[in-house]
Amino acid sequence: MNATAPQTPFDRIGGEPAIRRMVDRFYDLMESEAAYAELRAMHADDLLPMRVSLTGFLTAWMGGPRTWFEREKSCIMSIHRGLGISRATAAQWVDAMRRAAQETINDPPFVSAMMEAFAHMSAGMAPPSEQEAA
Numbered sequence: 275m276n277a278t279a280p281q282t283p284f285d286r287i288g289g290e291p292a293i294r295r296m297v298d299r300f301y302d303l304m305e306s307e308a309a310y311a312e313l314r315a316m317h318a319d320d321l322l323p324m325r326v327s328l329t330g331f332l333t334a335w336m337g338g339p340r341t342w343f344e345r346e347k348s349c350i351m352s353i354h355r356g357l358g359i360s361r362a363t364a365a366q367w368v369d370a371m372r373r374a375a376q377e378t379i380n381d382p383p384f385v386s387a388m389m390e391a392f393a394h395m396s397a398g399m400a401p402p403s404e405q406e407a408a
């Protein structure tokens with residue numbers, strides 16, 4: 275590696291094993307906590323493909339190997355269009371991910387910046403309902 279190259283977020287937090295730990299904790303929380311039941315119900319029974327896919331997405335998104343981006347032709351926002359994501363389920367996603375990140379990544383400034391980005395993405399995935407927009 276070029277010694278002068280800026281460190282990627284992927285390298286900063288410890289690469290794919292660190293992302294996988296966070297993702298696993300996220301889905302473990304989703305599976306076990308009543309507060310995330312609505313979010314859990316939106317997903318398929320088997321969460322293993324999601325554990326693999328979210329790890330792959332975040333690996334590419336944080337500057338690691340780009341395999342997921344090369345394989346997946348749709349953008350992450352398009353994938354979520356039509357899933358019927360509400361403000362409530364978006365809030366559950368962000369809350370579970372914040373807990374998972376805080377528990378598994380010992381880097382509070384990084385976790386804070388990452389969660390800000392996830393909160394923006396999640397807000398875009400849950401457009402206001404017609405009543406809320408009126």
Ligand code: HEM
Pocket residue numbers: 313316317318324327328331350353354357359363364365367368392395396397399400
């Ligand atoms: C707004 C809150 C969100 C909700 C309610 C939500 C929900 C879902 C659901 C229901 C699926 C399909 C699951 C299945 O087929 O079993 C999915 C797929 C996925 N989501 Fe989310 N999601 C949210 C936010 C995000 C964010 C912010 C990211 C990225 C940081 C993300 C990354 C992914 C990935 C990578 C997939 C898998 C795509 C694939 O392999 O086909 N999601 N999401």
